[in-house]
Amino acid sequence: MTASLDAAVAAFAPRLPLAVAYSGGADSTALLVACATRWPGQVVAIHVNHGLQAAAAGFESHCRSACGALGVPLHAERIDARHAPGESPEDAARRGRYEAIHRAALREGVACVALAQHADDQVETVLLALSRGAGIAGLAGMRPAWEQDGVDYCRPLLEVSAADIRVWLKARGVEWIEDPSNESEAYTRNRIRSRVLPALREAFPTALNTFARSARHAAQAQSVLEEVAAEDLQRVGTPPDIAALRSLGRARQANVLRHWLRSAHEAQASTAQLEELQRQVAACATRGHDIRLRVGEGFVQRDGARLVFTPSV
Numbered sequence: 001m002t003a004s005l006d007a008a009v010a011a012f013a014p015r016l017p018l019a020v021a022y023s024g025g026a027d028s029t030a031l032l033v034a035c036a037t038r039w040p041g042q043v044v045a046i047h048v049n050h051g052l053q054a055a056a057a058g059f060e061s062h063c064r065s066a067c068g069a070l071g072v073p074l075h076a077e078r079i080d081a082r083h084a085p086g087e088s089p090e091d092a093a094r095r096g097r098y099e100a101i102h103r104a105a106l107r108e109g110v111a112c113v114a115l116a117q118h119a120d121d122q123v124e125t126v127l128l129a130l131s132r133g134a135g136i137a138g139l140a141g142m143r144p145a146w147e148q149d150g151v152d153y154c155r156p157l158l159e160v161s162a163a164d165i166r167v168w169l170k171a172r173g174v175e176w177i178e179d180p181s182n183e184s185e186a187y188t189r190n191r192i193r194s195r196v197l198p199a200l201r202e203a204f205p206t207a208l209n210t211f212a213r214s215a216r217h218a219a220q221a222q223s224v225l226e227e228v229a230a231e232d233l234q235r236v237g238t239p240p241d242i243a244a245l246r247s248l249g250r251a252r253q254a255n256v257l258r259h260w261l262r263s264a265h266e267a268q269a270s271t272a273q274l275e276e277l278q279r280q281v282a283a284c285a286t287r288g289h290d291i292r293l294r295v296g297e298g299f300v301q302r303d304g305a306r307l308v309f310t311p312s313v
Contacts, residue, residue: 002119002208003159005168009034012156015111016042021101022074023047024063027116029176030165031157035114036070046104046113048097049078062177075104090187105151112152117142120162123200123211124192131188133271136222141215161208228252229259238264239306242284253278265309267296281307 009031020032022045036043047063049056060076067074077100105113122141129138145154157165169176185191200207233256236244240260245253254274261267269277273295280291284302291302298311 002161002164002212005030005034005157005160005165008156008160009038012114012154014114014154015152017044017110017112018042019044019046019075019101019105019108019110019113021046021048021097021113021115022063022067023116023179024059024066024177025116025179025182026166026169026176027118027121027157027162029066029174030169031114031116032066032072033070033169033172033174036072040071044073044075044108044110046101046108047074047076048100049076050093050096059177059179066175075108077101077104090189102148102151106149110151112154115153115155116157117155118157118160118162118165119208119212120193120197122158122215123197123208124189126211126215127192127196128189136218136225139215140219140222141212143219159212225255226259229255232256233260233263237306239303239308241306242281242302243305245281245307246284250278253281261295261300261309265296265298265311267298267309269295 012035016039018035018039020028020035020043022028022032024047032043032045045063045067047060049060063076064074079096079100101113125141126139129141132138142155142158144158145152147153181187182190182193185194204210232248232252233240236248236256238260240256245257248256257277258269258274261269273293277291277293277295277300280289280293283289284291289302291300291307293300295309298309300307300309302308
């Protein structure tokens, strides 16, 4: 059974002052109202105007009016969220939105930012990860909390369903706006929401809870993998010693290589790239064997006894 919104907010214990990422939609509206009620005078709202729709100005105007009625300061950030060639529009908008929220959080000196993703969003995220062949990290779904540059980020509604959020708002007579882009099946997440989730609920009525539980199990497993990877990276060194890498089992080797690339160079290796890198490491039994493989925005290369990462110029 999913949690109630009131119970989720009651269990939420953020550092103050608190910012709520506020789009004007049902989810962020409920979170903003609940937080402003619980911590009066300690909450601000951050609204990101993507400028991608004609309705964007209307969204911002609605948010200003709603915040005025609540007595909550609104900080509106305007961004250019157009996607680069080869980048998905959804990913570009998401990246731009989080960057804008973070800039505003640092500028306004808030201690914590609350994000309104809920249980349905978590299931969609896990299904999207499955469709892409993701590993444990992807199947863990969205993180409930993390820290960046001294600012805490929290998702207190991850165990609350979208339906319960709307019931909560209607019971209080609170209005929200619907983003028309949420109805467009040009976006993969929207197709999951409109087609897959209803069928899943019909076949498995408890899917919302069981998928969320699976995501928590995956998150725990991912945490263990990261601890092991950090320990192994100390053993193989930074940059990694090739002989030390070759002494590890294949799965553990993949784990530490992925961790090294991500933690030291913010590079994300695809499955194919990682498998090819491991193949080359396995073949690297002589001094003359060269390694040069593109990963992310750079290259993994052999430098004597070690692997190094060189960013693209």
